[in-house]
Amino acid sequence: MSTSGTRVASRRPGRPSRRRAQTTADARLVVQAWFGTRLVIFFIAAWVMVYDHRSASDVFGNWDVVHYLGIAANGYAEANSIAFFPGWPLLVRLAATTGVPALVVGILLALVASGFATAALYRLGGAPAAIAWLLAPTAVFTVVPYTEAVFCAAAFWAWERATAKQWGAAAVLAAVAASVRVSGVFLIAALAVLALTQAGAVRDRGRRLLWLAIPVAVVAAYLGYLYVVTGSWTAWLDAQEAGWARGFAWPWESLKHTLAVLEPGAYADHPEWHWVFLAEIISMAVGLLVTIVCLVRRRWGEATWVGLQVVAFGTSYWFMSVNRAVLLWFPLWTELGRLVPTKGRPPAWRAALIGVVVVVALVVQAAWAWLFYTGRWAS
Template sequence: MSARASSVRVDTDARLVVQVWLGTRLLLLITAVLVALRTGRRLPNLLGNWDVAHFVAIAKNGYAVQTDMAFFPGLPLVLSLAYRVGADPVIWGTVLALVTSALATWALYRIGGRWAAIAWLLAPTSVFTLVPYSEAPFCAAAFWAWERATRKHWGAAAVLAGLACTLRVSGLFLVGALAVLAVSQAWTARRASGLVRSLPWLLLPLGVLASYAVYLYGRTGSWTAWFSAQAAGWKREFTWPWDCVRNSWRSLQPGMYADHPEWVWIFRAEFLSMIVGVLVVIVLLLRWRVPEASWVGVQVLAFSISYWFQSVCRAVLLWFPLWTLIGEFVEPRTRGAWRWFWAVVIVVALTVQVGWSVLFYLGMWAS
């Protein structure tokens, strides 16, 4: 392929990804507007359900409630700027999510190509990359940290990982996976000296995590304040994996939640997401992609030692190796009858995406 043809191909691929990003964002926003018109509620109220309320409360009042300490301070700090300029923090956070979802898409495009980025944009739980949740900004920081680290730009990777560590505890898992990547790079190059140029950089994001732990200790006198908040608010306390599976299996049985029938379907999706996570780890290990397997595997492990599988459907958004695997599968299968197959898949994906967003907008549990 000539340089000119290659350039045209890249431009076409990038344009397609931008179009899908714009189309999915518009679809989610139009759905929100339609729900607002039907229910008579204000748009910020629809976009501000569930964890958004916690982020906004922290932005306004600080960690006044003990369970709010389960949320890292990065997003609330950004939302607090809205109060300084007289803006609605929910709308402010939605704009932030739009921008950072675009940055995350760009990074994923660089990591795994057009179909990886498109698959991520079509994820069922994409509504969480539109509203003021930490998913979009975390993915932007984490994906770019990985992209920079794979190109051995460890200084930039460390800064981005540090930013990710202000947003979610998943930043700790990111640092661990980056360490595995650094070792893998040194092993491949047969030069241990490479570790001297990479691993020390990871002290920066670890310092960010340590700073939050010290801050919570100063407020509560406990080094386990974050874990206590998780346990008090969401039953996220240490549970043996077999008990976690048993509790999760019980939660998805028919008739478990007669007053909230959608809960059973969400629990089923959580269970399915865990299965997907395990399969992704197995596939990555079989392909000797150990750094990526460590990124997904440590999260699957963390979910398996909680009371039950919870928030896994949202965590799938963080698993960039899943989306790169999908992209690798799709790339050689885009001609002939495959086009019709993928057209059906896209329609189904968008339908599920809209349905999931409606659950969130209506204040129903959506993971």
């Protein structure tokens, strides 16, 4: 009996040790994936600068970066610039007071925020989920001065804290997310559903909902500001429609307008539009599938988070920027993470398949970065 007891005693301390070793290995792999994907995206930028003789501002300062940096420097001075929420330009402006150029500040902040978003996904879904997000086709938008990285960092951690029933922290993080982009409205709605469906007494549910008054106040403050400036409660919607053709359309009309881009000869001067808008349709299908999966699994808050965005994109003039919004859908990445076994050594065929998927993902990611850096339409 003493021998058996000794054997059991010798095993027990080893189990936590093995778990710690596995956790360390997983965390190291996620960090390596973060560095590796950032390296690929920056390599494409360097290649474009050398091959096309472009400056760093020409490469990193395309599309909405111009608007964000313009707001950071001059406020809402340009027409329709109010379509962009103030949180990100304000953060860039504050950080640029250090004397570092605003473009560089934006890139550095995006890099740091992408790291925080990765850490949150690691907490939510483990290493596979975090790595899947890092390999997303449109990951270039988590490196350049766009809102995706900082929003994902705030939103993912808000959800992580809410699931841990730390609703005060979740509300503050949701408020940060809501200051950055309109997607914060959908986050508030999803958190409200989570607050109501999370286990606890009625009093607890009411307390959780009260915490969400903080991010609601942030959105209300911006809408109030726009009303004072423009005299219209629909100023934000009007700016979206005037600047980016995001007026209301029935879902079948939205799909029809998107399919029109794919017709032979359409937008012949922009050949990349064909496959980018095809990807928009695929992204919409993915969003719908993720929503259904969440509903089947009775994850009502997550279904609300993705489903509301699918509805919003599906009732716009056409499917636009859905490819970027996929980065925000943490339920997608956690579901993908579930497909990768984390225990034991995978068979050779599965390891080879994962390797092929990673290589293909990096190639697509590099191609998408090239689109953005060369000023082509990249969603």
